[in-house]
Amino acid sequence: MSLNYTKKTLEHFLRPKNIGKIVHPDGYAQIGNMVCGDQLDFFLKVKEGKIIDVKFLSFGCASNIATASILTEKVKGMTIEQAKKYAWQEVVDDLGGLPKQKLHCSVMAVQGLKKAISDYEEKQQVLPKVKKTKKKEEKTKKKISVKKSSLKKTKKK
Amino acid sequence: MRVYLDNAATTPLDPRVLKKMLPYFTEKFGNPASIHALGQEAFIALEEAREKVANILKAPKDSLVFTSGATESNNFIIRGLALANKNEKRKRIIISAIEHPCVREAARRLMVAGYTIDYVPANKEGIVTAKALENLIGDDVLLVSVMMVNNEIGTIQDIKKLATIAHRFGAYFHSDAVQAVPYLNIDIKALKVDFLSLSAHKFYGPKGVGLAYINPDIKMQALIVGGGQENNLRSGTHNLPGIIGLSEALYLAYRERDEYLKRISKLQKYFWEKLKQEIPEVLINGSWEKRVPANLNVRFRYIEGEAILMDLSQKGICVSTGSACSASDLRASYVLKEIGLDKNYLNSNIRFSFGRFTTKAELDYTIKALKQTVKRLRAFSPIN
Structure with a gap:
């Protein structure tokens, strides 16, 4: 079985960024579960529409940890709108590729973040936007199956 | 520091085994099926290796079939038996619920040939009890297959007891003994098994070579056909360096x-x-x-x-x-x-x-x- 993580992925797995929790988060979400073998918890701190802090906890494999780490690193400082556009393919690119059977980790991390953003928006009572985000999530889900084959980033190193 | 704690996946070749194998790649490269001197030298070495294994396992020489590994042995035993007996009335195969995927898959694919596959459970300790097998077995069972040692949790099954139950109902008994060398004594006669599988690379032998013990009285169908090697049960030119390696590795494992x-x-x-x-x-x-x-x-x-x-x-x-x-x-x-x-x-x-x-x-x-x-x-x- 090929399971060659890139140097970048291993770096983020071994020294993950933004681990921990935020005590009074503006947005929080949990995605996945122990039974499936991967779970992520995201915590957001938002100020004037900008993500000023983001942290995560993980029960998951090396790529689960690495994808959450790089994702949080990237979206920290982004506006909510920018962060919502951050796609799982970008996570994969930023890591220099992921083994094929691990692509779902990047999808889950992105979904988790979006869920945390939805939670934030709900708390702000911007309800119409919540629905939109949900739709987007579904769209991303559909995209996965199509784009999997076009992703040839599972390079050996 | 490099630490290898995955010996159940595979083991390194013992240098002493390698030394025994080396001549059979180069100067003693003959095909045991050739009748000239070089071929006969290889044939004698092949039969000596078989005898060495037979002595350790207390099995008759003509009951041992060299294969490419335990996956092939398990496929051959389960499918070869079922396909040779598909016109008989016994249409059920029982395997334990913790068998290796190669046993599970080999059995599962027999469903298209009209067989039902039943799984005898393991208890919380990882043991297949006599009672669990007794609950499931009947005189419509052709084969019971329970591994001697589980590959994931290392639990040891009472093969002799389970084989005796199978025989009481007229069923044959197979045990995948891949993880058992040298932890258990594999005495074919004492264990009362009809079939048994081994793989050399699990006991410091080379990869790509294994063994199937087949009770010679049982009707079998070969899966790999061709030149009729191994008593017509497994065709293909013998992997002689591998077979020499298997026999030496097994010998060393039990000697030490x-x-x-x-x-x-x-x-x-x-x-x-x-x-x-x-x-x-x-x-x-x-x-x-x-x-x-x-x-x-x-x-x-x-x-x-x-x-x-x-x-x-x-x-x-x-x-x-x-x-x-x-x-x-x-x-x-x-x-x-x-x-x-x-x-x-x-x-x-x-x-x-x-x-x-x-x-x-x-x-x-x-x-x-x-x-x-x-x-x-x-x-x-x-x-x-």
Whole structure:
């Protein structure tokens, strides 16, 4: 079985960024579960529409940890709108590729973040936007199956 | 430090075995099927190797079929028997619920040939009890297949007892003994099995060679046909260097058995005690008593197995896990599920498998590394 993580992925797995929790988060979400073998918890701190802090906890494999780490690193400082556009393919690119059977980790991390953003928006009572985000999530889900084959980033190193 | 604790996956070739094999690649390269001098030299070596194995297993020479490994042996035994007997009235095959995938798949694919596959459960300890088999067996059963030692949790089955039950109902009995060498005495006569499989690379022999013991009185159909080698049961030019390697590796494994077992049992016990001492919330999977000394399968609560494995791998330590994330089909270990592990713990297991070259210093290093790994990963686990 090929399971060659890139140097970048291993770096983020071994020294993950933004681990921990935020005590009074503006947005929080949990995605996945122990039974499936991967779970992520995201915590957001938002100020004037900008993500000023983001942290995560993980029960998951090396790529689960690495994808959450790089994702949080990237979206920290982004506006909510920018962060919502951050796609799982970008996570994969930023890591220099992921083994094929691990692509779902990047999808889950992105979904988790979006869920945390939805939670934030709900708390702000911007309800119409919540629905939109949900739709987007579904769209991303559909995209996965199509784009999997076009992703040839599972390079050996 | 490089530490290899995945000896249940494969073992390194013993240099003494390699030395015996080498001439058969170069100067003694003849085909045992050729009748000239070079071929006959190879034929004699082949039959000597077979005799060596027969003596160890207490099996008649003509009952041993050399194959490419245990996957082929298991496929051959299960499918070869079922296909040769498909016109008989026995249409049920029983395998244990913790068999290796090659036994499961070989059996499952016989459903198209009209067979029903039943799974005899293992209890919480990882043991297939006589009662469990008795509950399931009947005189419509053609074959019962139960592995001698489980590859994931190392539990030992009472093969003689289970084989006796199978025979009482007129069924044949097969045991995949891949993980049993040299931990158990494989005496074909005493065990009362009709079929048995071995693979050389699990006991410091080469990869790509295995063995099937076939009771010569039982009707079989070959899966690989051609030149009629191996009594017409397995065609194809003999992998002579491999076969020489298998016989020598098996010979050495049993010759050095007593001393080895003493040493490895001590190491296993030492490692488990130390692990419990140094790391909180670590639990064993499967029976401690009825387990081969080469195996320790444990779960580290709150963290995921693949992450533990990868972290250890970065520190030079090779282990294995049955977590979903590590599997190509993303499914957690069915063996751990079978022995009743809470589904929340199915992804937190690590298998350590010790071997001939494992040292105490390596285990000390592993404990030290594990302590760091587990502490690091638990620090940001959302579970508590």
